[in-house]
Every structure is written in C-alpha cells, then in structure tokens.
Amino acid sequence: MAQDDHSGAELTAADSSHAAHESDASPGTALIVQDAFANPGFPPHRPRVTDEDPKREKRAQRTVYTLFYLSALGSLWAVAAYMLFPMESNNVGDVRLNNLFIGLGATLALLALGIGIVHWGKAVMVDVELVDERHEVGGSPETQAAAAKVFADADRESGFTRRAVIRNSLIGALVVFPLPAVVLFRGFAPQDELPVPLLSHTMWRKGTRLALDPSGVAIKASDVTIGSAFHVIPEGLAELEHGKLEEKAKAAVLLMRLDPSELNQLPERESWSYDGIVAYSKICTHVGCPVALYEQHTHHLLCPCHQSQFDVANHCEVIFGPAKRPLPQLPIAIDDEGYLIAQSDFTEPVGPSFWERH
Amino acid sequence: MSTASPTTGTQKRSFTTAAAVYVNERTSVAGFIKELGRKAFPDHWSFLLGEVALFSFVVILISGTFLTFFFQASMAEVHYDGSYVPLKGVEMSVAMASTLDISFDIRGGLFVRQMHHWAALLFVAAIGLHMLRIYFTGAFRKPREFNWVIGFTLFILAMAEGFTGYSLPDDLLSGNGLRIIDGLIKGIPLVGTWISFLLFGGEFPGTQIVGRLYSLHIMLLPALVIAFIALHLVFVVVHKHTQYAGPGKTQQNAVGPPVLPVYAAKAGGFFFIIFGVIALIASLFTINPIWNYGPYDPSPVSAGTQPDWYIGFADGALRLIPPGWEFVWLDRTWSFNILVPLIAIGIFIVLVLLYPFIEAWITGDKREHHIADRPRNAPTRTAIGAAGVTFYAGLWAAASSDILATHFSLTMEGVIHALQAVVILGPFVAFFIAKRVCIALQKKDREIVLHGFESGRIVRLPGGEFIEVHEQLDEYDRWRLVSFETYEPLMIRPNARGKITVGQRFRASLSRWFFEDRIAPVTKGEIESGHGGHH
Numbered sequence A: 001m002a003q004d005d006h007s008g009a010e011l012t013a014a015d016s017s018h019a020a021h022e023s024d025a026s027p028g029t030a031l032i033v034q035d036a037f038a039n040p041g042f043p044p045h046r047p048r049v050t051d052e053d054p055k056r057e058k059r060a061q062r063t064v065y066t067l068f069y070l071s072a073l074g075s076l077w078a079v080a081a082y083m084l085f086p087m088e089s090n091n092v093g094d095v096r097l098n099n100l101f102i103g104l105g106a107t108l109a110l111l112a113l114g115i116g117i118v119h120w121g122k123a124v125m126v127d128v129e130l131v132d133e134r135h136e137v138g139g140s141p142e143t144q145a146a147a148a149k150v151f152a153d154a155d156r157e158s159g160f161t162r163r164a165v166i167r168n169s170l171i172g173a174l175v176v177f178p179l180p181a182v183v184l185f186r187g188f189a190p191q192d193e194l195p196v197p198l199l200s201h202t203m204w205r206k207g208t209r210l211a212l213d214p215s216g217v218a219i220k221a222s223d224v225t226i227g228s229a230f231h232v233i234p235e236g237l238a239e240l241e242h243g244k245l246e247e248k249a250k251a252a253v254l255l256m257r258l259d260p261s262e263l264n265q266l267p268e269r270e271s272w273s274y275d276g277i278v279a280y281s282k283i284c285t286h287v288g289c290p291v292a293l294y295e296q297h298t299h300h301l302l303c304p305c306h307q308s309q310f311d312v313a314n315h316c317e318v319i320f321g322p323a324k325r326p327l328p329q330l331p332i333a334i335d336d337e338g339y340l341i342a343q344s345d346f347t348e349p350v351g352p353s354f355w356e357r358h
Numbered sequence B: 001m002s003t004a005s006p007t008t009g010t011q012k013r014s015f016t017t018a019a020a021v022y023v024n025e026r027t028s029v030a031g032f033i034k035e036l037g038r039k040a041f042p043d044h045w046s047f048l049l050g051e052v053a054l055f056s057f058v059v060i061l062i063s064g065t066f067l068t069f070f071f072q073a074s075m076a077e078v079h080y081d082g083s084y085v086p087l088k089g090v091e092m093s094v095a096m097a098s099t100l101d102i103s104f105d106i107r108g109g110l111f112v113r114q115m116h117h118w119a120a121l122l123f124v125a126a127i128g129l130h131m132l133r134i135y136f137t138g139a140f141r142k143p144r145e146f147n148w149v150i151g152f153t154l155f156i157l158a159m160a161e162g163f164t165g166y167s168l169p170d171d172l173l174s175g176n177g178l179r180i181i182d183g184l185i186k187g188i189p190l191v192g193t194w195i196s197f198l199l200f201g202g203e204f205p206g207t208q209i210v211g212r213l214y215s216l217h218i219m220l221l222p223a224l225v226i227a228f229i230a231l232h233l234v235f236v237v238v239h240k241h242t243q244y245a246g247p248g249k250t251q252q253n254a255v256g257p258p259v260l261p262v263y264a265a266k267a268g269g270f271f272f273i274i275f276g277v278i279a280l281i282a283s284l285f286t287i288n289p290i291w292n293y294g295p296y297d298p299s300p301v302s303a304g305t306q307p308d309w310y311i312g313f314a315d316g317a318l319r320l321i322p323p324g325w326e327f328v329w330l331d332r333t334w335s336f337n338i339l340v341p342l343i344a345i346g347i348f349i350v351l352v353l354l355y356p357f358i359e360a361w362i363t364g365d366k367r368e369h370h371i372a373d374r375p376r377n378a379p380t381r382t383a384i385g386a387a388g389v390t391f392y393a394g395l396w397a398a399a400s401s402d403i404l405a406t407h408f409s410l411t412m413e414g415v416i417h418a419l420q421a422v423v424i425l426g427p428f429v430a431f432f433i434a435k436r437v438c439i440a441l442q443k444k445d446r447e448i449v450l451h452g453f454e455s456g457r458i459v460r461l462p463g464g465e466f467i468e469v470h471e472q473l474d475e476y477d478r479w480r481l482v483s484f485e486t487y488e489p490l491m492i493r494p495n496a497r498g499k500i501t502v503g504q505r506f507r508a509s510l511s512r513w514f515f516e517d518r519i520a521p522v523t524k525g526e527i528e529s530g531h532g533g534h535h
C-alpha cells in the first residue's frame, strides 16, 4: 500500500512539541524543553495472526459469515415470535412472552450482525493505518485574506458601515419584530383568567362536607378514631365534570385525630378542630407533592418528594426539610347530622410558594 | 470513478460502476468520497463513547417514530377499556390509555416502548461519559472549544428530551414530576407564577401540558438535537479526531485506519451492537411500568419512587436545602429554597460550559492541540474534574436520600447532613486527592523512564546477593511517557503603561494554582547523566 508508508522517515524529524508547527501561535506559559526526546517514528508494523496463518484467516472468514447467517435467523425468529406469541387473551403473562421472544430474536439479529461486521473489519480486512497531515483550522493566510476582502467588498457595496442611519434603523426593526410573537404566548392560558386569584381559592366553602378520597363518601366525626388518618376531598369533587384534577390539586386534605392533650393548638385556631380532629392541606408547601406519609406515634407527616417533615401536634410546622411554611389548616366543625364540614375555605393559599404570595 | 466520456470500447462496465457514474454525474459526490473516504481515523476505546451516544440516539429516533403512530397526546378523560384487567374502567387521560394500549394491545409495542426508554437512559449516560473523556484528556482545547460548547448543549437538550418524554404517559410518576416542575417555576421571582400559568394553560395540571410537551418532545427538541449533532460531527471532520500520544503521532498528523473500509466497518458494526444491547435489555428488563403506578392524581403518593437517573442531581439539590430558606420581603415571597439550587446548578453549568476558555486564558496557549493528554499529565485539570464529579455525585446521591436512609437504617437528618458535607466539602477533598494521585503517577512514570521497569528476572550477583533486573524501556514505550508538556506559572508583568491590572493579578494567581506543582517529563540529558539499569 503506497499510502501506508510506515517508514516514518519524514516524521522522525517532527517532534511532538508544537515548535515545528507551521503556525507561530504563542505557546503561552508552556515550557519548551530544548533537551526533549525526539519522536522515534512509527514502530515496525506487527502483522495479525490472520495475516500470517492462512488457516486462521479462513476461520475468521467462516466466523463472519456464520454470524451473518445467525443474524438472519434471529430476524426470522422475531417475525415468527410475533405470530407465535399472541397477547389478545388479557393475560399479562402473554405480553411478557411476546416481549421476551420478539426481543430476543431482534437481539440475536442485531448483535450477530454487529459482531460479524466488526470482526470482518478487525480480522479480515486489510490492516492498514493511514497518516493524514493536519492543517491549521483557520486556513491559509490567502484564504483568510480573501474572506476578509469579501466582507470588505460587501460592506463597501452595501454601505452597511457608512450608512449608519439605515443600519441602525434596521437593527431597531429587527429587535422589535419578535415582540408580536411573544405577545401571542398570552394565549397559552385562558384570556379571562389571572393566576393569583386562582391560586388563592379552593373548592372548600362554609359547610362543605369532608369526604373520602377517592370515593366521595362523607365522613362522620364518629368514624374518626384516635390515631387514624384519612385522605379527604370536598364532597362533590368526585362528581365534577370539569376541572376535577385542578380542584383536587388544591383541595386535597389530610384528616387526623390526635389525643386532644397531645394537640398543641395556636390560640386563634382553637375553634378550627373538633375533639382532636384536625384537617390540613395535603399539598406540600415546598413544591407541591402530596404529603401523605403519616407516622402515627410521632404525629409527623412526611413528604415523599424531598422529605420535608411536618409536626401535626404543633400546627404542622416544618421540623425538617426544605419546606418553609406549615401546611395550611382547614377549619372544621360538624353539622347537625354529625358529618365533618369545613368552616370556610383555607385562609391562605395552599401548595407551593409563589412570588405574589404574602 | 471513470471519466464521463462515452465509452466506445468493448469493455463492459459493471452495474455498480454504471450506477456510481450515473449518480455522480448528477450529484458530484465523487469529490466527497475522494476527500473523506480515505481519511485516517484515530482509534481508541474511549473514542467509542461519542459513538454510543450517537447510535443510541438513532435507536431513539427509530423506536420513537414507531411510538408516535400509536401514542395520543390528549388529556381528555376516558374510562380505560384495554386488555390490562386491573385498570379496566379506571378514569384516565387518553395519553395514559394509549400508552397502555401500546404496552398491552399492540404486539411488540411494549418491546419498542422499552427500547425507547432504555435507549434514552443510555443516551444521556453515554453523553456524560463522552464528556468526561473529552474533559480529562483535554480534547476541548483549541481548536475544539466550540465543539465542547455544542456537546454540552447536547447534554442539556438530551436531559430536556428525557424529561419531556417521561412526562408524556400522564401516569402517577410523570404527573408528580410535573408537579415538582410547577412548584419550582412558581418559586422564580417576578415571572414564575405567570410562566407556570401559561405553561400549564391555566391551573396545574390542566389539560394542555401533555400536548405541549409532545410538540417539544417529538419536534422542537429532536430538531435541535439533530442539528447540533450534525454540527458537532462536521466539526469532528474539520478538526480531525484527536489522538493519544504514541510513537509516530504528532500534532501535525492523524494516524489511524481509513474511514473506508475499516473504520466504517467498525463503526457500522458497533451501531448494530449498541442497538442489540438495547434490544436485549428491553426484552429482559421492565422499565417504567406505568400500569403499576396508575393514572395521575394529585393526591396519592408512593414513597421511594425515583425520577430517571439524569434528573436526580436536580432533585437532590432541592433536598439538601436546610429548613427555613424562604422569606416574605417587600410583600413578595422569596423562595431561596428553590432559587439557591437553581442558581447553584446554573453556575455549575456555566462553569462547565466555559471551562475550555478559562483554561486557555490561564495558559495563554494559542496553539492547536491534537494530542489528547493523559489525565495524570494535567494534574490540576484532572483534580478540578474530580471535584466537579464529586459535586454532581453528591447531588445525585441526595435524590435517593430516603432510600439510603431506609436501606442503611440511618436517620433522614443524618443522611441529609452527610450529603450536605459531601456536596460542600467533598469537592475540596476530591481535588486534593486527585491531584496527589496524578503527581504520584507522574513520578512513577519518571521513575520507569529513568530506571526501567522490573523485569521479574532475578539474578545472583557474584557477591551472593540477589537482585531483580531492571529493563530499560524501548524508545517507543518511552515516548508514550515523555511526550507531554508542562506549563510554568505566569509571572506578573506590568503592561505597556507600566501597570499591573487586576485581571493580570487574577490570571497569575490562577496560573500559580494550576501549575506550581508540576512534574516535568524526563529529558535526554537526564537519561544520559543518570543512566543505569540497576540501582
């Protein structure tokens, strides 16, 4: 091979330091050692076993085409598996088999093909190494000068630099022109709504019954034993036609009953609970995951997302984790039939903090 | 390729030659082939990492296109009526139902879905490893700085692709992920509330977000990824690949097998191998079994659920914030528990993005570099890399703080405090250790060059004592160990106006930090004066 010139004769002169480089770019603070070793040039070429032993070469060739046949078999197997493993029986096991056998067929097809091609390249194809010369990426000084001239000519002919008024007004127009596109983005959310009022209210109203999540069955105070915890939604939420998830994302509540002696209530909220039964927003004040892991003996609520912990005995203040604010409390009472009801909506926005919140 | 003159001779052209001529006369492709076909392509296992990324992306494109024919990006509510019995009749979005159909009602559908997800995980991992290889070998130096920036942008785009994809099935986990994004966005001062409102088309979760993410996931982001990969690869051709130091290899040549046929065979074969490995994993291991999670509902939770691995660092950053970092000031809420992680990650990203320019500024080196460094020969760079990896790993581990705590029976608080220490102090420790290790390895290299290596051959001296014979390296092996450069710390010099600027001073102190501990390669003179096979 003519290009495969491994004598290295022309290379021994060039050393690896950049000194011999065609450019005179500054080496900065690099230390140029005068006494450095010279590049010894390419080592003698070492033939592979398949180059020296015709038997080994034959064997390598056999391996390659056997792999290709195997690959074809794998593809055919995958097609067969498509038919042999139906999954219309509503049985999860069949889905697994379908997945497994189509997959294994495809795997065999692909791996055998890939390994075959690589083996062909490594063991059978002629083993040459080429040496390409590198050139400075910036190109020759002539090319650079020619490019500079193109710009200079274009500038002269267009007057881009000279005609400042035209140029600057063009830039001005270009800056303004995307604005309509930005405005169009207002349409991403309903025109007649604003975010802050929406974030400040939930579905809870005075007298809304507390109902079980997800069934929507109203809860009687007598059903709530000490130590128990209920996942709660406002009655009527389960029947909503529209916006059910949006309402639920704000209105979800946890209901717990503690021994009243263990409950350390804020004076102004003493009337918000009923006989040790308290209701708190379930939406984490960090970034909004549902806080739903209740540890009954410590009265701690744990948010599974970033492990904020809230102390139910102490008006759900944060005892650990990145959340700052206590979970908002829903003031509750009971109606004449003994059902738990809300006294009002939450008195503050629930869920994650937002800029306009105060 | 033969010339275009009409052949009058009797010799017949083969069909392929005729076809090649036909195409070339209409495309001028011969010029390309002549130019690129026999380029030398340097070879090394670590150069395969970029290919793993590229090929898993191709698998993503193929499998993803198949999925688009079945997936429906609608959040309209339906009662599920597919083959998966436990969810029959359950209310869910069309998006979730169609994903279940792909899994349970379309033969081979689950296989393609799982390939798509596994390939995505591999894609991001391969880019990350590829990036580490580029970093630790200094392959980002001139002229490749832009390609570093392009590559890192690809890393971020890949994560965005992953996150948008993860959100599409509208199952419990994807909805929870979006809930966190919503909370994060709301924490951004001034614009956060509105961005969240617009993004979700009203209140969270709304009925818009899946469709919007779908547009990003199958159109905008892939277009960007493809464009950036194309640009990235054009630059690889323009710059020619880097190569490791070796006898005969210089800054002025590129040495390797030709693109056609050997490199093409290896790379082409490797594509099928990657494809096959992804297929194998997809046929054996379930990924994202949404049927176990159920449809999104803002109320239920499951402890111990994890995002895809590459989102972990961000989730971990949120977890490490101590309690109480949120204030009301000027009648507005300042959520530092959200801003600090966002800003810290932002700074980290900017530093990584700019690293090639920072290092170039410190060394002042304006030459092109085509020989990849051995990491030990750039101890400070390697140590900075180790610090960065430690920082990232600490954040990443924090995303599993609950699992760590339960698995090792530790307290939640203990795990968080330990990881806070890892993220803040760990980088310094890692820096120190990595630098010492590099220097020790460099010293060992010097030792070997100067005194040879232990041959394992024991001889008995006339005096009766036994020694092990040290053999000298041959010149080729020696070259691998001595062909690197070091830099000197920068001297502060007054500029033309006789002033020492603050920039100069800063650059000099960085330069000192980089280069004050340095081990120079062995020179010829040293060998000649200190030559000795034994000692």
Ligand code: HEM
Pocket (backbone or CB within 6 Å): B046, B047, B048, B049, B050, B051, B053, B054, B055, B057, B127, B128, B130, B131, B134, B139, B140, B144, B147, B148, B149, B150, B151, B152, B153, B154, B155, B158, B229, B232, B236, B239, B240, B241, B242
């Ligand atoms: C979609 C993602 C990516 C793909 C498909 C990709 C693909 C490739 C391929 C095939 C190569 C040539 C072989 C190699 O050196 O591995 C390459 C080179 C390169 N990549 Fe990437 N890459 C990606 C991401 C990245 C990232 C994240 C970075 C760094 C932040 C990066 C930086 C570079 C650089 C600087 C080169 C030239 C290095 C050299 O010639 O030695 N790439 N890339």
Ligand code: FES
Pocket (backbone or CB within 6 Å): A284, A285, A286, A287, A288, A289, A303, A304, A305, A306, A307, A308, A321, A322, A323
């Ligand atoms: S969302 Fe609850 S701790 Fe982050």
